[in-house]
Amino acid sequence: MVKDLTLLGSTGSIGAKAAKICKLHGIRVHALTASVNYELLEKQARYFKPRKVALLSENSAKELKLRLSDTDIKVLSGIEGISECAVLEESNTVLNSIVGIAGLVPTLDAIEAGKNIALANKETMVAGGTLVKKLAEEKNVKIYPVDTEHSAIYQCLSGKKPNSQVKRLILTASGGAFFGKKRDELKDVTISEALNHPNWSMGQKITIDSATMMNKGLEIIEAVHLFDVDESKIDVLIHPQSIVHSMVEFCDGAIMAQLGPVDTGLAIQYSLTAPDRLPSFYDSLTFEQITKIEFLKPDNDTFDAMDICREAIRRGGLYPASLNAANEMANMLFRQNKISFLDISYLSAKAMEKTENKENFTLLDVLAADRIAREYVKEEAIKR
Numbered sequence: 001m002v003k004d005l006t007l008l009g010s011t012g013s014i015g016a017k018a019a020k021i022c023k024l025h026g027i028r029v030h031a032l033t034a035s036v037n038y039e040l041l042e043k044q045a046r047y048f049k050p051r052k053v054a055l056l057s058e059n060s061a062k063e064l065k066l067r068l069s070d071t072d073i074k075v076l077s078g079i080e081g082i083s084e085c086a087v088l089e090e091s092n093t094v095l096n097s098i099v100g101i102a103g104l105v106p107t108l109d110a111i112e113a114g115k116n117i118a119l120a121n122k123e124t125m126v127a128g129g130t131l132v133k134k135l136a137e138e139k140n141v142k143i144y145p146v147d148t149e150h151s152a153i154y155q156c157l158s159g160k161k162p163n164s165q166v167k168r169l170i171l172t173a174s175g176g177a178f179f180g181k182k183r184d185e186l187k188d189v190t191i192s193e194a195l196n197h198p199n200w201s202m203g204q205k206i207t208i209d210s211a212t213m214m215n216k217g218l219e220i221i222e223a224v225h226l227f228d229v230d231e232s233k234i235d236v237l238i239h240p241q242s243i244v245h246s247m248v249e250f251c252d253g254a255i256m257a258q259l260g261p262v263d264t265g266l267a268i269q270y271s272l273t274a275p276d277r278l279p280s281f282y283d284s285l286t287f288e289q290i291t292k293i294e295f296l297k298p299d300n301d302t303f304d305a306m307d308i309c310r311e312a313i314r315r316g317g318l319y320p321a322s323l324n325a326a327n328e329m330a331n332m333l334f335r336q337n338k339i340s341f342l343d344i345s346y347l348s349a350k351a352m353e354k355t356e357n358k359e360n361f362t363l364l365d366v367l368a369a370d371r372i373a374r375e376y377v378k379e380e381a382i383k384r
């Protein structure tokens with residue numbers, strides 16, 4: 001079990017829950033980082049008394065520095081400050097719950113410094129999975145999934161890599177806010193409709209990704225990297241009740257599933273305690289109260305994001321990085337009311353087509369592909 005942790009993205013939905021889990025189990029948190037939320041970061045810092053904290057925003061960092069001036073906690077800022085926290089010697093594990101591509105560099109820095117990673121930042125794996133895996137192997141560090149589906153699969157596989165006895169991985173998906181709708185019903189949907197997720201309470205970016213099904217597509221790519229399996233061996237089932245968090249089918253037809261309450265907390269906790277288990281905040285599932293449990297085929301004609309993601313990982317190279325960046329930008333522009341809901345996957349696919357691919361790529365290539373895809377989506381959005 002992890003005893004000494006650095007928590008990146010500690011004020012977001014996953015990070016704040018992770019902080020509560022650390023409190024519950026007495027895990028020492030030596031560094032905390034966030035993007036802008038200095039108020040919550042101050043509270044967390046006063047509780048955990050970390051050596052360092054960092055905020056991406058310079059202004060927020062200035063404010064936090066004033067507020068923490070009665071302590072000896074070092075307040076850092078910018079991406080350099082976050083990276084300094086990621087490599088802090090006191091921690092042997094870094095839980096990364098930064099949202100988006102911003103999580104990639106700190107993950108690589110932490111691995112370089114020999115830290116195990118509890119990874120909630122799926123964009124890290126989507127855009128830079130090849131680099132992350134190679135470095136993790138070199139440095140002999142472990143990557144524990146925090147995403148509920150991947151945690152479920154990891155648990156079904158008892159932490160081992162799938163071998164020839166594994167027939168397929170089955171990711172479950174709630175279906176998001178618009179499950180059951182057809183394309184013509186999605187043309188004019190609003191931001192608040194898209195943010196109205198039926199089951200999960202999460203941050204805004206991922207909730208929109210759930211509505212477009214891009215989240216599940218990104219999770220396919222994440223699973224390819226985390227479990228070293230081909231995308232063709234990963235199936236997706238819509239499971240509106242979100243009780244079965246994902247499954248593994250073996251060659252003899254046996255299926256292992258992980259079930260639990262609809263909450264990301266269990267997966268967060270397991271990433272810090274694996275292979276052991278500790279009591280949690282969560283109540284047991286009451287099977288008697290589950291009136292319905294369904295599994296349905298996804299409607300890939302209406303929600304094309306998963307097919308786009310499959311195409312990206314089949315092509316490999318820099319395609320997933322471009323796609324991820326285009327989706328991040330399009331997701332944001334939709335939330336700013338600048339493009340329509342259906343534009344998100346449309347522009348993401350178009351941006352991917354503009355990728356100048358490289359087979360052997362570096363971090364700089366990933367960041368360049370990311371920048372180009374974002375620019376492209378921004379320019380296309382203005383024309384719309």
Ligand code: MG
Nearest residue numbers: 147148149219
């Ligand atoms: Mg997930």
